[in-house]
Every structure is written in structure tokens, then in C-alpha cells.
Amino acid sequence: MRSLTFPYTTHKGLAIPYIPLALKIGATWRRFWAFVDTGATYSIFRVSEIEDLNFDYKKGKLINVQVGDGGLIPVYLHQLAIRLGDFEIPTTVGFSTRLGVEFNLLGRKDIFEAFDVTFSDSRREIIFTAYA
């Protein structure tokens, strides 16, 4: 059993589950920061962060995802390798031009299936525990 601990990112006393990771997009590894979001089914990244790469995100499977105001946004799903610390796993990742927040989102699909994820606000850290 191995685990990986990320400190929360903090701002004005608020603890934010905002963590660094890397994605392999086409042949290119690129690093991102993402908000760990238990309410998100899929991980969704903003197209503005990858549009300079030679990667046709629209070749992914198109789905519509409901967001907080009740609206639907188009998301293109891909299977990509993600690196969290020393762990590398295949993950479903969506890209959208309509993600209305300033964060990429790390959602449950594949991630929460590979890890037990503990949010410890008392210790101000997130622990990913892998059982494989």
C-alpha cells in the first residue's frame, strides 16, 4: 500500500485542494494544477491550456456535462496517462472551452477508482492511497 500526500494550497486562511500533476497529451508531457473535485464525475481541463499543442481534442468522445448553474457544457473525453507524484495511471480526461472556472478539475472517474482519497482539512493535506 503506497500513498501520496499533497499539502493544500492556501489563500487568506482558506485551504484549497489544488494540486500539481502531469498529463501526457499526444507525445508531450505537460504539467498542470487541478482542483480535486469530488463532485465532478470526470476530470475536465481547459482547452486554453493545450491549444498550442498538436492535439486535436475534438477527436475525443463528445459528452455534455451539467455544471453548477444547471447549464450543459460540451466536453471531449480522452484516455490519457496522468502522473500524480510517482504514480502513472491511464485516466479519462475531458477538455472543454466552456469550463467556467479558473481551475482544471480532477474528478472521480479513474482517479478515485485507483486511489482512496482522504481530504484532511485538520492537517491541511490530501492523501491518495493506492492499493494496487
Place this chain on the structure above:
Amino acid sequence: MKNINQKDDQWIRKNFERLVEKYPGKYIAVAAGKYVLGQTRQEVEEKITQKVKKILPSVLQIPHKESLVCAL
């Protein structure tokens, strides 16, 4: 894959509050302790790669403070 320098992530965490106050909306790339700011992801990726070749930079768009209290 290039190397990852976890100290770059630590630097971002340590300076996050100051970055949000001073540079909201801008992109920042940090690699091997060096950093660049810019308007787009592509811009900061290109600038930091000119300075640091062997480290995969840690990059984010600095959020506005209003974004940090959210209901996702």
C-alpha cells in the same frame, strides 16, 4: 519525459497568496527555481523552456481571489 522538480510546486504554494494578489489571470511557469509570467500558457511555456531545458515546468493560470471561494 523531462524531470520534475517538486521544489517548483513548493515555491508556487509558498507564493500563492502573493501571486493571487499581484498577478490574477496571468500564467506563471516555474522550473528549477526560475519563473516567468505571461498572458498565455504558450507564452510562458516558450519563455521558461528557453531558460531551463531539462525540467518540466510547473504551470498554472493564477486565479482571481474571487474564484477561490467556490461551489463546484
